[in-house]
Amino acid sequence: MQNSPASQPSRKPDPTRKPAQKRPTYSIEAVDNALQLLQLLRDGGALRLKDAAAELGVAPSTAHRLLAMLVYRGFAVQDENRRYVPGPAMGVGPAGLSWTRQLRDLAQPHMELLSSRLDETVNLMVRVGTKVRFLATVEGSNVLRIGDRQGTVMRADKTSGGKAMLAELEPGMIEQLFRGHNAEIGGDTIQASDYPAFLRELDSIRGNGFAANFEGTEEGVSALGMALHNRHGQVVGALSVATPATRFRKVFDAGLVATLRATCRQLEVDIAANPAEGA
Known part of the structure; x- marks a missing residue:
């Protein structure tokens, strides 16, 4: 039987744990969006334009420009189904899908x-x-x-x-x-x-x-x-x-x-x- 939160013993601080990361006050939206796309490609392996726009909350034209830059720099490539997949600069997509x-x-x-x-x-x-x-x-x-x-x-x-x-x-x-x-x-x-x-x-x-x-x-x-x-x-x-x-x-x-x-x-x-x- 699990203890209720009130009855659980107190825990000593773990010095190896890092505090949760906070969004920088000086963040640049375009850079942040590009980094989010990299994460989506890394973790999902494939990404369609409309899904990229929806994830970022931007217009498809904006998402297209960001993806085009990732393609130009080798971080993404379009496959035969016009999906974006990790490019050579990222290595290959994850096998854990x-x-x-x-x-x-x-x-x-x-x-x-x-x-x-x-x-x-x-x-x-x-x-x-x-x-x-x-x-x-x-x-x-x-x-x-x-x-x-x-x-x-x-x-x-x-x-x-x-x-x-x-x-x-x-x-x-x-x-x-x-x-x-x-x-x-x-x-x-x-x-x-x-x-x-x-x-x-x-x-x-x-x-x-x-x-x-x-x-x-x-x-x-x-x-x-x-x-x-x-x-x-x-x-x-x-x-x-x-x-x-x-x-x-x-x-x-x-x-x-x-x-x-x-x-x-x-x-x-x-x-x-x-x-x-x-x-």
Whole structure:
């Protein structure tokens, strides 16, 4: 039984606790609004213009000007749905959003089963701008295996799952992500000489339904990835199977593509049956 407030013992002051922060008397409204937008992007991961205006209590035109400046400085970027998401200057969005937690929970049993079938490491990832964040990993039991990547951030155009997700974007968005101003700020620009080959690779991925990474992110590591979709056909993440490069051909020839595709389809059934924001 809990004590009532009147009967609770008195507490000694905690010297480590700081007083509540007060709003500065010299605050600049535009700066404060921009900082609030940064917090919203950090904590929410995605923000629409009308929601930004409502949160700040300003006109949509004012919110648009603030967001445009964040985009210019690399703190935000617009995705294919015209939402603003954290840009390269902020790193990537949080993995703790409610729908990503749900996605991780839904994916876990499928990942465990897939890993046990292949005895290889399976990863779940989501894309934010030009980066992917690994949400979960299930390691294989081989002595020589790929380790846990949960929480790791990598370039989307280098990972198998990232390329599988990028392949489903419109060409204009690909160009904005990797040839635009934000890519230059974040160091993610694909050079003009390499860009046509990258587009051809994405075309091939669309045709095959999967993407491969042959030591593109780490020496000695190869992987195969496929995108995950919600009930509306929108990409919400990707699964990848990572192996030591020396073992990849053996695993591939043993039916890796069919096995991973079956797992993705089964997981997509669960995603469709448990709709949530973003999934």
